[in-house]
Amino acid sequence: MPLQQLRESDGPIEAQLPSHMQRIKFEKLQLSALCSNQYVVGTILVKFTPHESGTGEKIFKMVLEESTAQQSVSNLATINTFIFGKLVIDCEHALKQGDTVVLTKFQVSTSPSASKDGRHALQLELSEETGTTVYAYAKSVKESAASSIVHSPIIQRPKIGMQDYTYVPLNQIKDGVTVNVYGVVKFFKPPYRSKGTDFCSTVTIVDASNGRLNCVLFNGNSDLLPKIYKVGDVVRFHRIKIQEFNKELQAVNAAGFSALTFDGTPGASLKPRTSSKSYQFTTTDQLTVEELRRWANVNLSIHKPTVKLSEVKPAEYFDLTCQLIAKAVVDHSSVLLKVWDGTKCPHTLWQIPVDMNTLEGDPADIHRLCKLSADVLVYDNHVGAANSLKVGTYVTIHNIHTKFATLNTEKPSRSLDTAPGMEFHLHGGTSYGRGITVLPEDCSDVQQLRQSLESALLADQDSLGDLTLLEILNTSSRSSAPERATATHVERCHQESATVLTAHQHIKSTSIQEVMDQTPPQKYRIRAKMVNYQPQALHQSVKLYCPKCHSLQEIPCDDHIDNLLQDAYSPDSMAVAPDSQSPDALWYQTATWEAEGQRHRRITVHFVKSDEAQRIPERSTILVEGVTLNELYRLSKRFGSIIPITSRTKCLTLNELSIPFLIQDRKWHYGCRHCSHPQPMDALQSLSQTGPWESSVIAKILGIQLLRYVFVMRFTLDDGSGSLDALLWDEAERFFGISATDVVVDDALQEKLTRIMDTLCPPRTSKDDCPWLECCIKSYYVNEGSEQKTHYQIFDTVVAGAEDF
DNA sequence: GATTAGGCTTCG
Numbered sequence: 001m002p003l004q005q006l007r008e009s010d011g012p013i014e015a016q017l018p019s020h021m022q023r024i025k026f027e028k029l030q031l032s033a034l035c036s037n038q039y040v041v042g043t044i045l046v047k048f049t050p051h052e053s054g055t056g057e058k059i060f061k062m063v064l065e066e067s068t069a070q071q072s073v074s075n076l077a078t079i080n081t082f083i084f085g086k087l088v089i090d091c092e093h094a095l096k097q098g099d100t101v102v103l104t105k106f107q108v109s110t111s112p113s114a115s116k117d118g119r120h121a122l123q124l125e126l127s128e129e130t131g132t133t134v135y136a137y138a139k140s141v142k143e144s145a146a147s148s149i150v151h152s153p154i155i156q157r158p159k160i161g162m163q164d165y166t167y168v169p170l171n172q173i174k175d176g177v178t179v180n181v182y183g184v185v186k187f188f189k190p191p192y193r194s195k196g197t198d199f200c201s202t203v204t205i206v207d208a209s210n211g212r213l214n215c216v217l218f219n220g221n222s223d224l225l226p227k228i229y230k231v232g233d234v235v236r237f238h239r240i241k242i243q244e245f246n247k248e249l250q251a252v253n254a255a256g257f258s259a260l261t262f263d264g265t266p267g268a269s270l271k272p273r274t275s276s277k278s279y280q281f282t283t284t285d286q287l288t289v290e291e292l293r294r295w296a297n298v299n300l301s302i303h304k305p306t307v308k309l310s311e312v313k314p315a316e317y318f319d320l321t322c323q324l325i326a327k328a329v330v331d332h333s334s335v336l337l338k339v340w341d342g343t344k345c346p347h348t349l350w351q352i353p354v355d356m357n358t359l360e361g362d363p364a365d366i367h368r369l370c371k372l373s374a375d376v377l378v379y380d381n382h383v384g385a386a387n388s389l390k391v392g393t394y395v396t397i398h399n400i401h402t403k404f405a406t407l408n409t410e411k412p413s414r415s416l417d418t419a420p421g422m423e424f425h426l427h428g429g430t431s432y433g434r435g436i437t438v439l440p441e442d443c444s445d446v447q448q449l450r451q452s453l454e455s456a457l458l459a460d461q462d463s464l465g466d467l468t469l470l471e472i473l474n475t476s477s478r479s480s481a482p483e484r485a486t487a488t489h490v491e492r493c494h495q496e497s498a499t500v501l502t503a504h505q506h507i508k509s510t511s512i513q514e515v516m517d518q519t520p521p522q523k524y525r526i527r528a529k530m531v532n533y534q535p536q537a538l539h540q541s542v543k544l545y546c547p548k549c550h551s552l553q554e555i556p557c558d559d560h561i562d563n564l565l566q567d568a569y570s571p572d573s574m575a576v577a578p579d580s581q582s583p584d585a586l587w588y589q590t591a592t593w594e595a596e597g598q599r600h601r602r603i604t605v606h607f608v609k610s611d612e613a614q615r616i617p618e619r620s621t622i623l624v625e626g627v628t629l630n631e632l633y634r635l636s637k638r639f640g641s642i643i644p645i646t647s648r649t650k651c652l653t654l655n656e657l658s659i660p661f662l663i664q665d666r667k668w669h670y671g672c673r674h675c676s677h678p679q680p681m682d683a684l685q686s687l688s689q690t691g692p693w694e695s696s697v698i699a700k701i702l703g704i705q706l707l708r709y710v711f712v713m714r715f716t717l718d719d720g721s722g723s724l725d726a727l728l729w730d731e732a733e734r735f736f737g738i739s740a741t742d743v744v745v746d747d748a749l750q751e752k753l754t755r756i757m758d759t760l761c762p763p764r765t766s767k768d769d770c771p772w773l774e775c776c777i778k779s780y781y782v783n784e785g786s787e788q789k790t791h792y793q794i795f796d797t798v799v800a801g802a803e804d805f
Numbered sequence: 806g807a808t809t810a811g812g813c814t815t816c817g
Contacts, residue, residue: 075806114806121806187812196809204812216810245811252810317814334817379817401815423817431814 003090006102006137013041013102013137021104026066027076029108029122031197031220036277039104040124041137042066045078047097050088054177055239056166058088059256063119064101079120080111084127084239084256086163087134094136102135105277109219109255110197128163129238129258131277163280165238167288170211178241178254182288183207184264184296185233190398190435191222192381201225205235208295215240215251217259225259227273229396229437229445230319231302232264234292236272236285263444266293273443306445308452309374310343314404314422317432321396321445323453324389325373326361328354333379333428335386338366339397340373342452348421350405351375361391368503372456376400378436380428385436394446399434401425457503458523458778498760498771500800501525502734509774513721520779520790528719529770530761535713538753542740544707545731546672553707555744556658556670562629564659568646569601569626587688588623595626602626606645606652606681608688616640621693623652623681636663641693645681652681654702661704662695666745669695671704679703709740715794717775718767726777726792735794737802755805773797 006016014023017039024038042064050060060083066076081103083091095101107130111123126132168179183205194200199222203215215237219225226235241254260272260279270286272279296302307318322339330336336352338361352375359366366373376397378386389395405423426434439446510524535541544553556564588606595601606623621641624632635642642663645652654661657676660668671678683701687693699706710731717726733739736756743749762770776796781788799805 110807112807189810189812194809196807198809200810202810202812214811218809248811250811331817377817379815399814403815425815425817427815427817429814430810430812432812434814 002087002132003094003134003136006135008138013135017102017104017135026079026120029079029120031108031110031122036105036131039102039135040064040066040079040106041100041102042079042081044095044097044099044101047095050092053239055180056164057085058092059084060088060092062095064103064124075114075118076120080113080117080123081106082123082125082255083132083134084125086128087126087132091134095134100137102137104133104135105131107224107256109257123255125256127238127256127258129256129274129276129279162282165280167236169209170205170207170213171209173211173213173242173249173251175242175244175249178239180236180238181205181207181213181240181251182234182236182292183213184292184300184302185228185231185235186212186300186302187231187433188226188228189430189433190228190437191225192430192435193384194218199225201228203228203235206296206300207292208299213249213251215253217253217257219253219257221275223275224257227259227261227275229261229273229439229443230264231304232296232300234262234264234289234296236260236262236289262289262293264293264296265444266290266297268293268444308343309341309345309372312345312347312402312422314347314402317399317401319396319398320374320376320400320424321394321439321449322374323449324361324391324393324395325369326359326366326391327386327389328359329387330354330377333383335378335383337376337378337386337389337397338373339376339395340369340453340456341449342372342454342456344372344456345374345422347404349374350421350423352377374422374424376424376426378426381430382426382428382434382436386426389436389438394439394441394449396437396439396445397426398437399426399432401427454504454507496772497527497774498800499773499775499797501774501776501796502798503796504776511721512717512719512724515777515779515792516722516724516790518779520781523776523778523795526717526719526775526777527772528717528723528775529767530715530773531718531723531767531770532716533713533757533761538750538757539744541711541713541753542709542744543712544670545710545712546675546705546707548672548675548705552710552712553670553672555709558629561659564656565627565629565632565644568648568655568659585682585685587685603631604647608684610689610691619693625652632663636666640664641698643681643684643698654678654681654704657704661702662698664693664695667695667741668745669699670707671699671702672707675705677703709744711736711740715761717773717777724777724792726775726794728794735798737799752805756799756802759805760799 006013010016020037022038024040026040044062045065046063048061050058053059062081063078064081065078103124103126107125108122109125111119111121114121165180167182170181170183173179184207185203186206187204189202191199191201198218198220201217203217203226204212205215206212217225228235238258239254239256240251242249242251258276260274262272263269270289306321312318320341322341324337324339326338328336330352336354403423405421504525507525509527512526512528515524515526542555544555588608590604590606592602592604595603604625608621617639619640622639623643623645624635625645625647627644632642632644643661644655644659646655657671657673661671662669679702687701696706708731710729713728715726715728716723728735731740736753738749738753743753760773775794777792777794779790779792782791
């Protein structure tokens with residue numbers, strides 16, 4: 001019960017109260033404080049007769065005098081105290097004038113009568129919702145209602161002690177009464193700082209009686225105002241006072257005001273949002289809330305569909321539920337909020353140029369999410385709220401205004417510095433409920449938002465992945481900085497994993513058994529050991545991939561290339577006599593000689609003319625005919641670009657495409673046999689003076705579809721709950737930190753690859769001694785004949801410390 | 806030591 005007895009004979013007050021409770025003097029009371037760990041001690045100076053309010057509950061007013069204070073004339077020495085509801089019945093007889101009382105968990109609000117009664121400017125309010133306990137402090141043991149009550153926690157409040165709350169339908173509201181109401185929010189302004197001392201929130205509610213009520217609510221503590229997140233929420237207000245304003249009835253919060261707010265979705269959770277320490281919520285209340293939800297959803301069209309960034313149009317106002325990525329003070333009257341909601345705005349986004357040093361937020365996140373984030377400029381009275389937001393917070397920004405940036409040539413604006421695009425403003429003022437609401441993680445809108453954010457990260461993993469790669473590269477190049485190296489090291493030790501994730505670190509791991517129980521497509525984080533991998537011969541793990549026809553081809557082996565080259569220069573296959581000199585062309589110079597010891601073989605080299613080529617052979621381009629594989633290797637050490645050709649037709653053309661069409665910087669480039677349409681060498685003339693002699697440019701001119709080198713491996717992963725084969729497909733030197741193109745021609749890189757694989761999956765070692773791997777994997781279906789099979793692929797995962805192998 | 810706001814779009 002909330003009335004308990006303390007006895008002087010049991011020792012001083014502080015010794016009889018829980019140790020965390022602190023006494024607060026009347027003069028130290030503050031509006032904004034939530035007094036849950038504080039108590040006041042006072043002597044009952046005046047005790048008024050309890051009366052019943054319009055809500056049907058009893059109100060009991062007392063005047064307390066600070067008992068231990070020096071007798072003072074200060075008006076801070078006496079304070080009006082109001083007790084509401086069931087507690088009145090307990091207190092009205094048990095407490096006598098002159099008694100000392102100890103009050104806990106009271107609500108502090110402004111006293112409307114202070115100017116008249118000369119008492120404290122604040123008043124104490126004790127109701128069921130504040131979770132108050134009143135302690136009567138008796139000088140001696142005496143018979144009283146309270147003396148029979150032993151200490152018991154208030155949460156064990158017996159059912160018989162329930163309060164009778166009555167709720168007035170909104171069409172029956174009368175002027176001058178204090179009432180309790182239920183309603184559906186039709187309009188609201190989230191709490192904002194008024195020009196006076198309090199926070200203010202205005203709320204318009206409606207109900208099935210077709211009544212409608214505008215409520216103006218003040219409190220020095222914004223937490224005590226209703227926690228409304230959107231139109232359609234259901235509210236329950238206790239103790240609002242009805243008054244007339246502009247010939248209409250309006251409500252203001254009365255003493256003891258408390259609010260519960262519920263999600264307006266039928267069937268949603270019935271857990272209210274409130275700062276009340278305790279509240280009564282019966283099955284009747286549940287029915288009322290559910291009934292209001294249903295009524296509103298059928299009869300009201302107030303549930304605006306939520307607008308995502310992907311749906312915004314210029315020149316509209318909307319509420320955006322999003323996560324704060326970064327913020328920056330722009331000037332004295334505006335703050336930039338960088339936010340995202342997981343969707344991509346189809347319009348060019350306005351980027352507010354700010355100094356990176358003034359931008360608060362994780363640079364990696366800012367960079368990674370730049371294509372998904374919107375810059376919202378927040379003005380004037382909202383600056384304070386924006387400044388107090390923590391990065392990472394989920395918020396609803398109410399009434400964002402979108403418009404296209406207009407280029408004003410007379411008055412240069414910020415937007416001139418960057419490409420114009422869609423602007424997002426939160427203008428000053430509170431019209432239309434403009435403001436920012438912080439959403440807690442457990443609310444349903446945040447749950448949905450988080451899903452959207454997560455799937456955005458996973459869905460566009462290719463494009464985002466490239467950015468992540470850039471970050472990894474940047475990070476490793478900066479890792480000479482000791483603090484970063486330390487941080488990376490600590491992270492690795494902590495993870496105890498031979499691989500690390502480049503994103504999605506906040507996702508929980510899923511067991512392999514669970515992964516295999518679910519139907520594709522899905523994305524997961526797993527923690528497992530590599531018990532096997534294929535191909536064991538690492539040189540077979542690099543393949544050639546055609547991005548056009550998606551075919552995967554083996555790299556032609558040396559013997560095969562050598563045979564093809566021999567076929568190309570054998571006299572039988574030559575349409576043009578080998579000794580017929582190819583004339584010099586305008587764009588190249590030709591040299592021909594007989595291969596040593598091989599009379600029938602003539603080697604021809606066409607040197608492409610350019611100023612640079614004459615100075616630096618390493619940067620020159622040559623077309624070669626009649627060479628062996630060995631000679632190709634040797635030439636590739638000397639010349640920058642080598643194009644093996646044949647002159648079996650009247651013009652110079654490429655060989656069969658199993659022979660590399662270009663060897664550049666010792667890298668062998670192949671073309672797709674299905675997707676290429678080789679052109680005669682004359683096409684290269686246009687490049688001869690201008691360049692650039694880049695593989696992609698040469699390929700395009702010669703009609704060649706370039707094949708890419710990729711690592712393709714199959715890892716068998718096991719976490720104890722099960723095992724699966726996951727494909728590793730790496731064409732961007734991500735996973736190993738090694739380029740698949742380079743590894744083919746670089747012995748040192750091949751040795752490094754072997755060391756990495758021996759670490760990930762140590763040979764001749766029991767599973768216990770294998771290291772753990774953190775991996776992101778995705779599942780997908782593959783048609784195999786008439787069957788659909790589930791496959792898995794690794795993504796956003798890299799070998800930890802690959803640069804150190 | 807009483808006031809704040811009392812829905813109703815924008816300077817940027």
